Amino acid sequence: MEATEVKTNGVSFRAAAGDARQGALLRLSRHQAVFEVYGESRVLRVSEALGEFQITFAQRAVYSGRAVTRTVLDAGTSAIYEVTLNEKDWLDFLFAGDSFRNGAVKHQFEEFLAEWQKVYHILPEFKVVMADMQSFLHDLRLWVDQVELELKARYPGDLAQARHEVEEKMGAQVVPAFNAMHERMEALSATIPPELRGAHESFAQRQLHPLMMCAPFGRRTFLKPLGYAGDYEMVNMILRDPFEGDSMYARLVNLWFLRQWPAEAHRNRIKYLKTCLKRECLRGARRGQPVRILNLGCGPAYEVQQFLESEAVSDHAEFTLLDFNQETLDYATSLLTVAKQRAGRRTPIKFEKKSVHQLLKEGGRRQNPGAGIYDLIYCAGLFDYLSDRTCQHLMNIFHQQLAPGGLLVATNVDDRKPFRHMMEFLLDWHLIYRTPAGGATLVPESASADEVQVFNDDTEVNIFIEVRKPEHA
Template sequence: MRIERDIDRTVSFRSSQGTVFRGTLSKLSRRNIVFEIYNPFSPVQMSEVLSDLKVRRGKNLVYQGDAVVTGIVTTSILVVVSATLVNQWSAVDAIISDPAGLGSEVGRFVDEWDRANKLQPNYQLKVADLRSFLSDLSFWLDQVDLAVEGEPGANHTILDAARFEEIKAPVMPRLTQLFLELEEACRQLDVDEVENHKQLAQRDLLPLMMASPFFNRVYSKPLGYAGDYEMVNMMFRKERRGKTTYGQIINDWLLNGGPPEAHRNRIYMLGKMLDKAAEDAAAEDRQVRILNVGCGPVQELQLFLAKNKEAHRFSFDLLDFNAETLAHAKRQIEAATAGSEEPPNVTYILQTVQDLLRQAIELPENAKTYDIIYCAGLFDYLSDRVCTKLVRLFHQWCEPGGRVIVTNVHSSNPVKGLMEHIMEWHLVMRDESDMVRLAPDLGPLKIYTDETGINVFLEIDKPPV
């Protein structure tokens, strides 16, 4: 990756929160960009879509479009952001009238093409195998759908559940085998080989994967970032969705994979934590104050409110950085507590991580305290430096005798290659030792995982006075 001499070093973009930032260009290629932002609060997160990213050559825009964040490194004064460029370059119009410029651009194109097509044969083979199977499967299942539509007296276009399960039985193991073989090929790549190989995987496999509503949501990121509330809902509900049987098969395979199963496990584990807190509060006849940071659709809270008779003892502060997510959470909580004589007190807080950290620095004496603070999922998208600050902040806000819980996707995630190479779903994955390093000098820690081993938990019990 290199920067041409006439490319301006200043770039600008709009975050998913609508704020315009400027950065200093460090590296640039046709598909990737690295730039520095002089902001200690890390204004972007992993897998966030940066819109209206502008790169200029003199007076001309050579790139204007979206970019997906693939890497973040934070220091005390700046943030280094790596991102994949989504749209096409627009430099051709500006150079077409300049013979020297045109010749230089053509030469640059050929050089970059040569570099981009030096691919590992095994990776190419595994992508081709998967593409071939998915293409043939799509064609065959389309014939099945046509046959269903033509059945005598049929008034439906969806395959019945029994026949759907019959199709799944031989197909799912083969899909798993092909994806795992591609995963192994992904693991064999050096870091500087990944981007060129990703182009091949996305070119060949995206058209065949987009039939899955879940995949479509993750890749398109309609709210400007991966992991939005509806994507999380899809993982939890695990519904049969898709306009065709083929789309439903791909969707089913994805939602029954490791990370979605780990997410469902996490919801149930957090639900049990709330149940235990309610049991203890009832025994001691006291109230419980809870802060949920990056609350999302609060599925664990919906389950808790639907069945626990001690919910009236609780007050919840639900914090998220997305207004649409908070509005959805509010609708779900109101539905779950409708008709309750003593509903819990719920406060909805719209605040970014950057605002949270800034508030902690500027107004530490005004901090509210809680019995339980948990953050499940947000750390997947934040740097170590930011996560360490947040853990310390949560511990500060926690009452003596209270508890802090944070979670992260484990670095052993078995579908890391699928997520990064095809879905453009980039996470900061951590193992047990990484989680320990997020909480230095905060006393005894408890580190554990869910049954899949894909979600790792950090739990801190603050000693009573």
């Protein structure tokens, strides 16, 4: 291999196809290494032999020989690999006569050792739980891979159906088994001092990411390709068949993510919103009036799609759907156009690109052009990411825009179920959680107590804030 410059603490190697590559070293032990390669045009395979594999530490080669890929995490713009190393290929650089001559290598190693010793700040009980989860997933993957190979051999003509049947049976056992370990993790994580959470998050990701980011939902949630969590494709994943992934194992991990409380709560939220749409449109139909509906942060608007396809009273609705992301609006436009055509609806739907900042700016004007024109206003999920002050400001604007007798709905999440630490540690997904009492502090300043209801749903994860404006307001 031609000499190429490798960054300090890096790897260089030749892949099985013969192309030379370089990567950034993330973790190193005597028997394995983890490194990241950016801009991968071809992701390496598991069990791919890497020739001329060299590890450079403190600008000096410490390993030279062969490595075999053990796990692969395709992160889109980069790939993370775990490889096994051969004992005989280590270079005894620490004991070479000139290694410490200028003190540079010694200093670099001391920095490495100091960084590694941060692991001692991890709670021992947390290490045990992580080890149990890691061991379970590692052995599960080996077993499921064997099952998948057997299915391919036995059912070559009907593999998809056979595989799906087996996955459903496996999932019924795998999900509760891993839930038990996950709930132990949640309980322990709640005791971690705030100053140590970062170290525990990093530790959890190092231990579990190589085994869990094969799940499409987990990977997209962690990477946030649109720049934020909860994007329209994540919602799509929550609502469609959970058995997605490149292998049976990946599909089982994906199933586990989508059987957790946040996903269950989101599905329940869609049902609740559809019920609200139907109820308010029936009110309007009895009065012989169209029902003007505003939704901020519409996302893929699945509740609107389901409402259009299943309820004839949707013809009484007039929708204005707002979102700050154009890709999301384009997707929702396509989805709802098809839904209208399929159901034969004539429901007017207006899409508008607008951010919270723009809405707040418009609402701050003395004369708000949108005052009193909507019969239903709802904002579902956005408050999970916004401060109390911003939420209340939005609620004041919404209440002003609400027509007499109209309904204002906002949703938030409560963390009384075990899921928060998994989201934060593994998926880097942070929310602002509120109890019903906390949600009650967000109601419009002009609303009286008898106009307001704040309650949890059956999952106890969603909180719903409903404000009914008086008919003669």
